[in-house]
Amino acid sequence: MAIFLAFLVIFKAGMMVGSKKAEFSGNWSENYHLNFAGPKEGFMSGFEGKDFMEANGIFGQIIKVEGSNIVVKGKDDVEKSVIIEDGTTTIKRLKETLKISDLKTNDFIVIIGEPNNAGQMQARLIRVMPSVPQNGPKGGPGLMPY
Amino acid sequence: MVQQHNKNFIDNSPEPPKDLFGKIMSRIHREQRLGMIKQRIVIFSVGALASLAAIFPAFQILKTELAANGFFTFSSLLFSDFAVVSAYWQNFALSLLEALPVMGLIAVLAAVLAFLGSLRFLTKDIKDALVSA
Numbered sequence: 001m002a003i004f005l006a007f008l009v010i011f012k013a014g015m016m017v018g019s020k021k022a023e024f025s026g027n028w029s030e031n032y033h034l035n036f037a038g039p040k041e042g043f044m045s046g047f048e049g050k051d052f053m054e055a056n057g058i059f060g061q062i063i064k065v066e067g068s069n070i071v072v073k074g075k076d077d078v079e080k081s082v083i084i085e086d087g088t089t090t091i092k093r094l095k096e097t098l099k100i101s102d103l104k105t106n107d108f109i110v111i112i113g114e115p116n117n118a119g120q121m122q123a124r125l126i127r128v129m130p131s132v133p134q135n136g137p138k139g140g141p142g143l144m145p146y
Numbered sequence: 147m148v149q150q151h152n153k154n155f156i157d158n159s160p161e162p163p164k165d166l167f168g169k170i171m172s173r174i175h176r177e178q179r180l181g182m183i184k185q186r187i188v189i190f191s192v193g194a195l196a197s198l199a200a201i202f203p204a205f206q207i208l209k210t211e212l213a214a215n216g217f218f219t220f221s222s223l224l225f226s227d228f229a230v231v232s233a234y235w236q237n238f239a240l241s242l243l244e245a246l247p248v249m250g251l252i253a254v255l256a257a258v259l260a261f262l263g264s265l266r267f268l269t270k271d272i273k274d275a276l277v278s279a
Binding site: 054 | 233
């Protein structure tokens with residue numbers, strides 16, 4: 001009975017995560033040209049055959065800082081638009097709290113946030129990592145905060 | 147003369163015990179069962195060794211996938227930013243679940259389950275073999 005319940009919980013969690021990822025991936029590809037100034041038809045053709053992308057967490061390198069938006073190159077070199085809101089988003093490096101203006105291109109960051117309907121992520125927590133990982137986000141030991 | 151000798155031999159030959167047939171049959175069954183148990187011991191020994199050997203590469207794949215998906219990075223936020231993470235625990239939990247490498251987990255769990263299953267049958271068969279011997 002306990003195994004059956006555990007199976008159901010895992011199955012439900014998988015369904016929930018899968019649907020979130022699918023929804024975010026759909027919104028991301030539909031709004032690609034709006035968020036990243038790509039072609040009108042979007043980049044869906046390039047997305048075919050790839051796994052759905054993560055909706056609630058990103059880790060990668062900042063490739064663009066633009067007002068309250070940043071663009072992050074994450075896993076599989078996919079760029080994601082992140083919205084930073086004053087009062088809602090916490091930006092940290094070591095023990096100090098940063099402002100959006102302190103974020104620089106090429107910084108490695110980890111973001112926890114909420115996906116929106118425009119294929120962007122509203123950041124809740126951004127942690128700037130100390131150094132570039134040796135093997136990048138695709139492999140290696142992964143980034144560790146201070 | 148020979149016929150008389152044979153008749154005397156048949157008439158005076160000792161009677162086999164009444165339970166001899168049963169004893170022979172039960173011994174044959176025991177040997178057959180022991181043979182089957184030995185076969186199963188060999189099969190499950192090979193299975194246990196193979197699955198034990200498969201655990202290490204599967205674990206390595208899992209470790210690599212966990213790092214590649216950022217699972218360690220996300221989980222480390224729990225220690226560095228506990229207050230923020232606990233405030234947005236749903237987003238944090240989802241980011242961890244999203245970073246879980248399904249194929250790596252399946253590989254490790256399959257190898258571990260195969261090893262434990264083989265070990266279970268192996269111990270049972272060894273116990274049976276010792277009792278039967």
